[in-house]
Structures are given as C-alpha cells and as structure tokens.
Amino acid sequence: MKPSVAVALAAVLLAAQHASLAEAAYPGPRVIIVGAGMSGISAGKRLWDAGIRNLLILEATDRVGGRMHKHNFGGINVEIGANWVEGVGGDKVNPIWPWVNSTLKLRNFRSDFDSVVGNVYKENGGLYDEDYVQQRMDLAYEVGEKGANLTEMMDPSGKDDISIMAMQRLFNHEPNGPTTPLDMVLDYFIYDYEFAEPPRVTSLQNTQPTATNTDFGEDNNFVADQRGFESIIHYVGSNYLRTDNNGNIADRRVLLNKVVRQITYNDRGVVVKTEDGSSYRADYVMVSTSLGVLQSDLIEFKPQLPFWKTVAIYRFDMGVYTKIFLKFPKRFWPVGEGKQFFVYASTRRGYYGMWQSFEREYPGANVLLVTVTDDESRRIERQSDNQTMAEAVAVLRNMFPDVDVPDATDIYVPRWWSNRFFKGAYSNWPVGVNRYEYDQLRAPVGRVYFTGEHTSEHYNGYVHGAYLAGIDSADIMINKVFKNQDFKVRGKYDAQVAEAK
Incomplete structure (x- = not known):
C-alpha cells in the first residue's frame, strides 16, 4: 500500500x-x-x-x-482580533464582563477615549488646540445625538432608515461629510473605529444609539492578559x-x-x-x-x-479592522495620564489615524498599536510588511518632528481579509x-x-x-x-x- x-x-x-x-x-x-x-x-x-x-x-x-486570537509579539501576547469588553458600567451586565473581571480575572484596563481630544496631531506635527478639538468633537456628537433622536421617530420596521452620512448631511449640512483633516479623523474615531466601515454605508437606525452602550454601559475595557x-x-x-x-x-x-x-x-x-x-x-x-x-x-x-x-x-457587510503592532528600540511618544491614545489628522481619511500606547498595559515593551480599517486595511494587506512599517514610521515622524523617532525593529500585520477562514474582522449593519x-x-x-x-x-x-x-x-x-x-x-x-x- x-x-x-x-x-x-x-x-x-x-x-x-x-x-x-x-x-x-x-x-x-x-x-x-x-x-x-x-x-x-x-x-x-x-x-x-x-x-x-x-x-x-x-x-x-x-x-x-x-477571531479571538493572541499572538506573541516582542515578548508579549497581544490580541490581533477582539480586544475590548465593550459595554461596561450600565444597569445591565454584559455577559462577558463577569468572566473577564471576576471568574478568570483577566488583566483589563478602562480605555480613556475622552482624552483623545488632547492628543490630536496635525499632519505636519504639533498638537491641535485641545479646546478647539473639543468644540469640533462636541459638534460631531451633537449631530450624532440628533441622529439618535431621529432614529426614535423612524418606523421600527426599518423602512425609513438612512445612512449615518445622510444624517450628517441633514443636520450638519455637509454634502460629503466632514472634509477637514481634523473633522475627518474625529469622524473616523466616532464611526469607523467602531464599525470598521465609513458613515456612508453604515445604517443610522441600527447604530445610533448603539444597543451595546444603551444596554450595558458606555465604558470599554481593554483586555491585556498573557492568557489571552x-x-x-x-x-x-x-x-x-x-x-x-x-x-x-x-x-x-x-x-x-x-x-x-x-x-x-x-x-x-x-x-x-x-x-x-x-x-x-x-x-x-x-x-x-x-x-x-x-x-x-x-x-x-x-x-x-x-x-x-x-x-x-x-446584503450584509463584512468589515475589515486591522490592528498593526510596531516595536521600537526606545519610547519616544508621550505617556502618562490621558496619553493612552493619540490621533493623526491626515488629509487622507483613515490613513494611520488611530494610535494606542501599551505603556500602561505592558510597561517597557516599547510597542505601539495603530488601527486601520476598510479600504486602507485591504491596501495594506496587499503590500509588504516592510512597506507598511515605512509608512507608519513616516507618519510618526510627521507627528513628532522635533523628536528622534527611530526605525521600528519589528511589525505584525494581521491579514483577516486575506485569510480564507475569516475574510474579514466582523460584520457591519449597512443601510x-x-x-x-x-x-x-x-x-x-x-x-x-x-x-x-x-x-x-x-x-x-x-x-x-x-x-x-x-x-x-x-x-x-x-x-x-x-x-x-x-x-x-x-x-x-x-x-x-x-x-x-
């Protein structure tokens, strides 16, 4: 035989x-x-x-x-897929939360997303004025609240549903949505960073307000445990x-x-x-x-x-959400209270915009996480990791022009879209x-x-x-x-x- x-x-x-x-x-x-x-x-x-x-x-x-998957990068286990317990602190308990926080006692940290307004960097370096960023953020949230109120007036069947961008046009009178680098990155932070797709395709009625936050609470806790x-x-x-x-x-x-x-x-x-x-x-x-x-x-x-x-x-969308991990020989970015997240306001929407430091979760690891989604994810999956590393480091050098930003020593790029066993990160509800x-x-x-x-x-x-x-x-x-x-x-x-x- x-x-x-x-x-x-x-x-x-x-x-x-x-x-x-x-x-x-x-x-x-x-x-x-x-x-x-x-x-x-x-x-x-x-x-x-x-x-x-x-x-x-x-x-x-x-x-x-x-799609819950830990990966050893730079000596620490990082989550290349699901990472947060979203919806914590409300009247109802998210069923995942007791397992994470009590039963298994996985290390987790509340994500201070409110601090983003103090860490928005201009395309060529330097921070935007925090008060001005807060004004623009408040305006974006005000428009979102009007959208949530509109949702309550819509027929429960969904026959009146519109896209989030249509809602923005209605209440903010912007035919193409936010267009300045600052407004675009704040828009990206509010919507794409959550739903992995832009407002022009995402349903208003089924995302504003988000059922997870309404039912379970507004807090989001980041899981950073070596067990995964x-x-x-x-x-x-x-x-x-x-x-x-x-x-x-x-x-x-x-x-x-x-x-x-x-x-x-x-x-x-x-x-x-x-x-x-x-x-x-x-x-x-x-x-x-x-x-x-x-x-x-x-x-x-x-x-x-x-x-x-x-x-x-x-008829439903499969979004692509890519968490890119970069390791450096030294830390050059600000750390401390209110410095967990920082944002790059590019003229190119969604281009290496959302950054996260791991200094609190993994002190001394010198690892940064930058998140991209949708078309940028698909573009990056098709190119070499070296090219992605070069692009990301160039963005950091634009953000910190007066700082010695070294070359990254390692990179990890998950490829959820290219993987035939997943073909994306998670679903999104389209209009x-x-x-x-x-x-x-x-x-x-x-x-x-x-x-x-x-x-x-x-x-x-x-x-x-x-x-x-x-x-x-x-x-x-x-x-x-x-x-x-x-x-x-x-x-x-x-x-x-x-x-x-």
Whole structure:
C-alpha cells in the first residue's frame, strides 16, 4: 500500500472511531458544529445543556478561538482580533464582563477615549488646540445625538432608515461629510473605529444609539492578559468539553485543521466533507463561520441555499479592522495620564489615524498599536510588511518632528481579509436592511442552522454578540428537535409573522 493511501485510510478510520465513540457515549440527535470560535462553542454548550450531547466540532484552523486570537509579539501576547469588553458600567451586565473581571480575572484596563481630544496631531506635527478639538468633537456628537433622536421617530420596521452620512448631511449640512483633516479623523474615531466601515454605508437606525452602550454601559475595557482574551472561550467550553491542565479545550470531539468544503443536506440528515477527504454524517449541522466565509466560495452547499438565504447573506457587510503592532528600540511618544491614545489628522481619511500606547498595559515593551480599517486595511494587506512599517514610521515622524523617532525593529500585520477562514474582522449593519433580513440570516435551511456574531440581532460585531448568538441559534435548533417548532421570520414592514420560504 502506498504511504499516501495508508495515511488517508488511517484518517478515515480515525474519523469513524471518533464518530462511533461519540454515538456510543451520547445517544440522541447528532450535531456537527462548524467552527470553534465563540459562537460555535457557545452554541455547543447550549445544546449540551438541553440534552443534545452527541456533538462534533470541526475547526478549520489549528486552534480554538476564531477571531479571538493572541499572538506573541516582542515578548508579549497581544490580541490581533477582539480586544475590548465593550459595554461596561450600565444597569445591565454584559455577559462577558463577569468572566473577564471576576471568574478568570483577566488583566483589563478602562480605555480613556475622552482624552483623545488632547492628543490630536496635525499632519505636519504639533498638537491641535485641545479646546478647539473639543468644540469640533462636541459638534460631531451633537449631530450624532440628533441622529439618535431621529432614529426614535423612524418606523421600527426599518423602512425609513438612512445612512449615518445622510444624517450628517441633514443636520450638519455637509454634502460629503466632514472634509477637514481634523473633522475627518474625529469622524473616523466616532464611526469607523467602531464599525470598521465609513458613515456612508453604515445604517443610522441600527447604530445610533448603539444597543451595546444603551444596554450595558458606555465604558470599554481593554483586555491585556498573557492568557489571552480567547481564554473565555475555553472557559465556556470547559462546561462540556475536556480541558488540559492550563484550562484549554483539549477534547477529541473538537477536531482541528478540518476545513469544511461541502455540506450536503436533505430531510434525513447532513453530510459534511472536509478538505482532507473526510466525511461526517449527522442529523443537523450548525454553521458558525464568519459572514465573510459565507460570502466566499469556501463551503459548497448541496443543494444550493435558497435565493432568500443567499441574498440575505450578501446584503450584509463584512468589515475589515486591522490592528498593526510596531516595536521600537526606545519610547519616544508621550505617556502618562490621558496619553493612552493619540490621533493623526491626515488629509487622507483613515490613513494611520488611530494610535494606542501599551505603556500602561505592558510597561517597557516599547510597542505601539495603530488601527486601520476598510479600504486602507485591504491596501495594506496587499503590500509588504516592510512597506507598511515605512509608512507608519513616516507618519510618526510627521507627528513628532522635533523628536528622534527611530526605525521600528519589528511589525505584525494581521491579514483577516486575506485569510480564507475569516475574510474579514466582523460584520457591519449597512443601510437598506432591517431585522427581517437578520431573521433570514439566522434562519435555518432544512437541517442546516447558522450562528455567529453576524446573526446577533442587537449586538453584531461584538464578542457578547457572538456569545449570545450561539445561544439563540441553539435555541432555534432545540425548539425544532424537541418541540417541532419552526423558526419564524417576521414580516419586513409590519408586525406580522411569516415563515421564511
């Protein structure tokens, strides 16, 4: 027998052994979960708690965590994906916050975004007057508040929705939105830095006000722990999956490096095929890949997903949010109270604008983080890291012309958009869609179910949204399995409830 044939046969036998062991240990409906990120692990726990315990999780990468991912850079673990617990300090408790702050006690720091107004640098160096920046910021927030008030007057169905930029035109009388370097970077800070896309495409009604801040509070806490933010996923999974001595998921029901390429489904069950030639049969499948993956051709559905489902998938946006890490031989930027964030006001909107110092989180690390999004992210992903390093250092030298700014010694550029297993950072709610399309996005197709932060009705794009979406999608499956209740899609422009067809 050829070695390649032997290896393939061993893989098939191993997969069959996993399946038979699981079936023997956990009788009942068999469910395959595609993806071991927050939503997939959360959905698995919910199914487990409901008595659906014959589970198999297939993960395309070599790790559990999805878009929550620590990376060792310059001797410290930094978060290249999700980093903040957004929504802290309100009357309701963000479900992620107790795990971070109490259960796991992950090191975290409140982000002082209010101090940004005192740290806005002109394109050719020097700070803008703080009082003047505050005036421009207050004006931008005043316009935003008017937009939030307008939202309350709109039909709940979303049929009156407009873009954030349309709102800015309405209340600030700027046909193209903010145009000066200062106003553009403040606009970027308020909107793009949050939603990963510019105001011209982002829905007003579904982002102003942001449900996360309204429900959970205005504070944002930055997680900076060597165990990684992803440790909360391992904690959720530890409730039904085996873990190692470090608390990391190490269960034979979680198969890594299993790239799902095809899902065949009918009224009797599903067959999931992976890139290595393995096949797995189940009664149901829960697809927890990113929206970007669903919009790509990575996974083939047989038969093709119905038109209403496909259109819903393509109507939403997958934003690109890139955190670029730079290490220097020495610190040359200001530090101390109110100096955590600093901003570069370029004539080119979104060009290396949002900077963050790690001096408080990692003293002496001499690491800076600069964030870019959208078109700048895609441009940077296509060029070399050396070119990106040169551009970023040139910006710093423009900001600090009277300071000796050395060359960076290292750089790390995550490439979420180029990675076929993600195709972006997180979803954004564009103008023109409403909760009808969201119902369609999370609605099952036969025995194929869907979850992910993009299916969260109120908190898409956030870690807590991913966690709650896993629960919601699992409940949809549980209702079908145990109560024979089909998921209902609400009518688009009225309160009637209509089944998706």
